[in-house]
Amino acid sequence: MATDDQSRDDDTGAGSPLASLLGHGERLRVLDHHIDVDTWAGGIPQTRARVPDVRIGRRWYSTLWLIPIGLVTVVFAVALAQQLRQYDWMKTFIDTYPGTSASYAPAVTSGFPAWLRWQHLFNIVFMMFLMRAGIQILSDHPRLYLNSGCQPGTAWLRMRDPIPADRLDQSDAARVWTAKDDSVALPKWFGIPGFRHSIGLARWWHFSFDLLWLVNGLVFYVLLFASGQWRRLVPQSWDVFPNALSTAVQYASLDFGANEGFTNYNGMQIICYFATVFVFAPLAFITGLLQAPAIAARFGFGAGVFNRQVARTVHFTVLLWMVFFIAVHTTMVFITGFVGNLNHIVLGTNTHSYWALAVYAAVMAVIGVLWLIASPLTIRYPRVVQIVGRWTVGWIKWFMEWAQPKATYSEDDISPYFWPNGRVPTSERYEQLRAGGWADWSLRIQGLVENPITLSYKDILAMPKHDQITQHYCIQGWSGVAKWGGVRMSDILDLVRPLPSARWVVFYSMADAGADPEEGRYYDCHPIAHMNAPTCLLAYEMNDEPLNVTHGAPLRLRNEREIGFKQVKWIEGIEFVESFEHLGLGYGGAHEDYEFFGYRMPI
Numbered sequence: 001m002a003t004d005d006q007s008r009d010d011d012t013g014a015g016s017p018l019a020s021l022l023g024h025g026e027r028l029r030v031l032d033h034h035i036d037v038d039t040w041a042g043g044i045p046q047t048r049a050r051v052p053d054v055r056i057g058r059r060w061y062s063t064l065w066l067i068p069i070g071l072v073t074v075v076f077a078v079a080l081a082q083q084l085r086q087y088d089w090m091k092t093f094i095d096t097y098p099g100t101s102a103s104y105a106p107a108v109t110s111g112f113p114a115w116l117r118w119q120h121l122f123n124i125v126f127m128m129f130l131m132r133a134g135i136q137i138l139s140d141h142p143r144l145y146l147n148s149g150c151q152p153g154t155a156w157l158r159m160r161d162p163i164p165a166d167r168l169d170q171s172d173a174a175r176v177w178t179a180k181d182d183s184v185a186l187p188k189w190f191g192i193p194g195f196r197h198s199i200g201l202a203r204w205w206h207f208s209f210d211l212l213w214l215v216n217g218l219v220f221y222v223l224l225f226a227s228g229q230w231r232r233l234v235p236q237s238w239d240v241f242p243n244a245l246s247t248a249v250q251y252a253s254l255d256f257g258a259n260e261g262f263t264n265y266n267g268m269q270i271i272c273y274f275a276t277v278f279v280f281a282p283l284a285f286i287t288g289l290l291q292a293p294a295i296a297a298r299f300g301f302g303a304g305v306f307n308r309q310v311a312r313t314v315h316f317t318v319l320l321w322m323v324f325f326i327a328v329h330t331t332m333v334f335i336t337g338f339v340g341n342l343n344h345i346v347l348g349t350n351t352h353s354y355w356a357l358a359v360y361a362a363v364m365a366v367i368g369v370l371w372l373i374a375s376p377l378t379i380r381y382p383r384v385v386q387i388v389g390r391w392t393v394g395w396i397k398w399f400m401e402w403a404q405p406k407a408t409y410s411e412d413d414i415s416p417y418f419w420p421n422g423r424v425p426t427s428e429r430y431e432q433l434r435a436g437g438w439a440d441w442s443l444r445i446q447g448l449v450e451n452p453i454t455l456s457y458k459d460i461l462a463m464p465k466h467d468q469i470t471q472h473y474c475i476q477g478w479s480g481v482a483k484w485g486g487v488r489m490s491d492i493l494d495l496v497r498p499l500p501s502a503r504w505v506v507f508y509s510m511a512d513a514g515a516d517p518e519e520g521r522y523y524d525c526h527p528i529a530h531m532n533a534p535t536c537l538l539a540y541e542m543n544d545e546p547l548n549v550t551h552g553a554p555l556r557l558r559n560e561r562e563i564g565f566k567q568v569k570w571i572e573g574i575e576f577v578e579s580f581e582h583l584g585l586g587y588g589g590a591h592e593d594y595e596f597f598g599y600r601m602p603i
C-alpha cells in the first residue's frame with residue numbers, strides 16, 4: 001500500500017481543468033496516511049460515549065441500574081427455585097421433564113465433526129470484530145429512535161447528553177448542531193478504532209467481517225442439514241418448553257442435572273441455540289439491509305414499520321442478544337464441566353484430555369492479541385483498511401446499486417426536523433453570492449461532454465422543475481424525509497451530452513472539506529449510470545422553500561441510491577470524467593480521501 005501513496009509523491013496538481021478553476025486542487029498529497037487522533041476531523045475533542053441511558057416515558061435512566069437489578073433478580077431466582085424444589089409437584093415435574101430428553105430431539109451420536117468445530121471458532125473471531133465495529137458505528141450517531149426522522153427528544157436510547165437547545169436553529173448555519181458534533185468516542189480496546197467519527201474505518205471492519213460471518217453461516221447451514229447435525233439444534237416437539245422450564249429451575253436452584261451436551265442439549269440450550277442460529281443471525285442480516293438507501297429507496301421502506309430507525313433498533317437488539325448469549329454460554333461452559341466441555345468442542349470427543357484446555361488457552365491468547373491490535377493497526381494503516389475493505393466488499397455494493405431508487409413518500413411522512421451535517425462554506429465569496437440572491441453564482445458543467453455549459457441560477461429555475469419526497473440516509477445512522485424541488489440530472493445530461501468515455505460525474509462544492517485547509521474543498525464522484533434515475537435531482541428547494549444555507553444553498557445533489565455524504569451541498573461545478581484517480585487524493589471524494597469512506601455507498 002505504501003507504493004500506492006509513494007507514486008503520488010510528486011503530483012500536486014489539481015487533477016482536472018475544472019478542479020483547478022474552482023480552486024479545488026492546491027493541496028499537497030498526504031503521503032503517510034496514519035491518523036493523528038488529536039488533529040482528526042479538525043481536531044474535534046474526543047468526547048467519550050456515556051454508558052447508555054434509556055428513556056421510559058419522559059424520564060431517562062442509566063442502564064447501569066441493570067447491574068443491581070440483575071443481582072437482586074439472580075438472588076431472588078435462586079431463593080425461589082430452591083424453595084420450589086422442596087415441593088412434591090415440582091419433583092414430579094422434574095421427573096417427568098428432566099431438562100434433557102430425547103423427546104424433543106433424538107441423541108446425535110456422531111460427535112462434533114471438524115468442520116463444525118472450526119466454524120464455531122471462526123464464528124467468534126468474526127463476531128468479535130463485527131460487534132465491536134458495530135458499536136463504533138452506533139456511537140457515530142449515539143441515539144436510537146423508532147421514528148424515521150430522528151426527531152430530537154424522541155430517542156429511546158442515548159449515549160450522550162441531549163442536543164444543546166440553543167443549537168437547534170437551522171437558520172444559523174454556522175452554529176447549528178450537526179450530526180458530526182453529535183458523534184462520540186469509545187475506548188480503543190472496545191470499539192474499532194475507537195476515536196470519534198471513525199465510522200468510515202469502522203464500516204470496513206463491520207462489512208468485511210460481516211461478509212465472512214455470513215459465508216461462514218451459510219456453509220454452516222448447508223453442512224448442518226447435510227450431516228444430520230441439525231437434529232441437535234432444531235426441537236421436534238413441544239416437549240422442549242417444559243424441559244426448558246425444568247432446566248431453568250434446576251440451574252436456578254444451583255443443582256444442575258447431568259451434562260449430556262455431547263449428544264443432547266437441554267431444553268434451554270436448544271431453544272437458545274436455535275434462536276441464535278435461525279432467528280437472531282438472519283435478523284441481523286435483514287435489519288442491516290433495511291438500513292441501506294439502495295434497498296429502502298427501491299422498495300419504499302423509508303416510512304412505516306420497516307424504516308431505518310426501527311431497523312437500527314432491532315439490529316441493536318440482536319447485538320444485545322448476542323452479547324447476552326455469549327456471556328451466558330461461556331459461563332455455562334465453565335461451570336458445567338469445563339474440561340469435558342472443551343474436549344467436545346476442541347477435539348470433538350467425549351473425553352477429558354487436558355490437550356483441549358491447552359489448545360483453548362492458546363486460541364484465546366491469539367484472540368486476545370487480535371482483539372488488542374485491531375484499533376492500533378487501523379489508526380496506523382487506515383488506507384490499508386480502506387483498500388482491503390473495498391476489495392473485500394466493494395463488489396457487493398456495486399450489485400446493490402443496480403436497484404432503481406423509485407420510492408417516494410407522502411407529505412405526511414416529511415420529517416419535522418431534518419438533521420444537518422457537514423461543513424458550511426465560510427468564504428467571503430460565498431457570503432457575497434448569497435447576499436446577492438445568487439445572481440452572480442453560476443454552475444459550470446464541463447469535462448467529457450459535447451456541449452460544456454455554464455448555467456446561472458435563473459437558467460436553472462427556468463428548466464423543468466420536479467418535486468419528490470424522499471428519504472435521506474446519513475452514513476452516521478440518522479435519516480429524514482424531505483421534499484426536494486429542482487432539476488433532473490437527466491435533463492442536464494440532455495443539455496451537455498456526455499461523451500461515451502464519461503464514466504463518473506464529479507460534483508464540486510464551494511465549502512471546505514474539513515477544518516484543515518490541506519483537505520481542500522468538498523467534492524464527490526457518482527457513477528454516470530445513476531444520473532438517469534428520475535429521482536436524481538439538483539435540488540434548489542427543500543420542503544417548498546428555497547434551500548437554506550444549512551442544507552446546501554443554492555444547489556445540492558439528491559442521488560437516492562446513495563448515502564448522505566455523497567449528496568454534495570453548495571455545488572458550483574459538475575465535471576464528467578473517465579476516472580477519478582487524478583482528483584483530490586484519488587479515492588472518489590473528499591470523505592473518501594480524508595475519512596476513508598468508500599466511493600460506492602448504497603448501504
Ligand SMILES: Nc1nc2c(c(=O)[nH]1)N[C@H]1C(S)=C(S)[C@@H](COP(=O)(O)O)O[C@H]1N2
Pocket residue numbers: 418419420421422423473474475509510511512513522523550551552564565566567568569570
Ligand atoms: N459540501 C458538502 N456537502 C455535504 C457535506 C459536507 O460536509 N460538505 N456533508 C454531507 C453529509 S455527511 C450529509 S449527511 C449531508 C447532509 O445534508 P443535510 O445537511 O441537508 O442534512 O450532506 C452531505 N453533503
Ligand SMILES: [Mo]
Pocket residue numbers: 421473474475476564565
Ligand atoms: Mo452524512
